[in-house]
Amino acid sequence: DTGVSQDPRHKITKRGQNVTFRCDPISEHNRLYWYRQTLGQGPEFLTYFQNEAQLEKSRLLSDRFSAERPKGSFSTLEIQRTEQGDSAMYLCASSYNEQFFGPGTRLTVL
């Protein structure tokens, strides 16, 4: 296992389109997290799963955002009706104790 992976690494979309990102955690990790990082800022927590249960959601997670982890393994983060303000790096992390981060998906909304 080489760590947390995310796909795609880069996504360019037009305003109003829907996008979906995937995260594959480290296999033995039961917890999975999504963060958003804008330029010059630290990551901001969005949501987290323990196995397939979504246990915590930030107020940053508007109703246009939805995350799933259907079988307690990989997770998807979907953004509907994207806005230019959604442009950011979306980071996934998984943990058993400490959180290990993936390389991120850089979203650009034109």
Add this chain to the structure above:
Amino acid sequence: AQTVTQSQPEMSVQEAETVTLSCTYDTSESDYYLFWYKQPPSRQMILVIRQEAYKQQNATENRFSVNFQKAAKSFSLKISDSQLGDAAMYFCAYRSGMGGADGLTFGKGTHLIIQP
């Protein structure tokens, strides 16, 4: 809500010298964890060191050590014998020890420059 403050947007140090990065935090909780993460340019976030709030002893990992002052809510990172590979953004992060509140709260980061 917890907050994490890193007051140094950028620090510069000569190779082989020692540098200290500052971090303060605000919380009303007694049980929590603190972390320093490193984010090299265009590369993923790496955990550098962690500290449990209930432990009085400062954590150490090779050339990296922390100065944890619980009463002052301060958590600084000392990097000894700085190397070129230490150049990166460094983020201080907080995690609650309460069950169900597992997300990390990060500071804005300090950009560390290593001068050869």
